[in-house]
Amino acid sequence: MFKDRQDAGERLAGELKDLGGESTVVLALPRGGVPIAAIVAKALGAPLGLLMVRKIGAPGHSELAVAAAVHTGESVGAEAEIEDIAASLQVVRNDELIRVLGVPESHIDAEARKAAQEIAERQALYGDHAWSGALEGRTVILIDDGVATGLSARAALQAVRRREPAQLIFAAPVAAPDVASELAQIADRLVALHQPEDLGAVSLWYENFDQVGDREVVTALAAANERSP
Structure with missing residues (x-):
């Protein structure tokens, strides 16, 4: 159980701390994945972009x-x-x-x-606040706030794979174990902190799972990329 997306982001960043470097970029699935990805990006010193799904x-x-x-x-x-x-x-x-x-x-x-x-x-x-650029040859970390069916995550991974990253990582605080196994076949590395057998809704694994608004997304992107919101 996570207190909120802040808690989830901090714990996820701890698991991904070995991936920092100049070639690393973090991509979030908006909107829920953005606050978590922003924390990871800051911890790794990486830019933060979006993948629209x-x-x-x-x-x-x-x-x-x-x-x-x-x-x-x-x-x-x-x-x-x-x-x-x-x-x-x-x-x-x-x-x-x-x-x-x-x-x-x-x-x-x-x-x-x-x-x-x-x-x-x-x-x-x-768009004016998110990082954008070539992913070829880079370490790409794709982040969402949780994975139930995995359809969006699978689509996102396949799209990024077509852009020829050197390494493709998918990370989420919580994921259904069978779906995590499927995604692990597409990604080079999968990080899911919790994989409960009876996942239910992703929201059940957060004490606070408020909807992420557009303003919060813009603020997180601007802060991660050192731009004015």
Whole structure:
């Protein structure tokens, strides 16, 4: 159990302290992963960037993720057009769930378009404060505040892998053990402080799991990258 994201970030930073160096960059999955990643980035003396991921829910059941869309571009300027973002989205599907539920491809396409819109809006809010640059040859630490189904994490890892980092690490305070095993096959190293057999919701493993707002994201990014919010 973690007190809050501050506690989780400090404990995660302790596990990742061997990864500091000039080639290291920390990427957070917004919004919940940002406060944790900011603590890790500060501890390692690394810049903090974002990897935009959006879950795609089943028709009529938005919380039941059947896919995840992730932006794969090396960087997206605040001025980027939605069409540019949409063209660079990578969609990772849960094929079995899509088949069982009979989710039409048109639904996935429509939701991917919405994902592009959301990513464009977030980029307008966060883009000037987040680190962006080439990941080739770097040590990349991808961080979220917890992993339940792992669909977003898997999409994020696959997107980063395409950018040819020298080493790819996924880290989270808590993760379902079966999902952690799957992610470990994609990442070069996986760090999950707690892997409870009966995970339930990620929020259950925090005493305080308040929603992270846009202002908090901007402040964390600005502080990590020494920019004015």
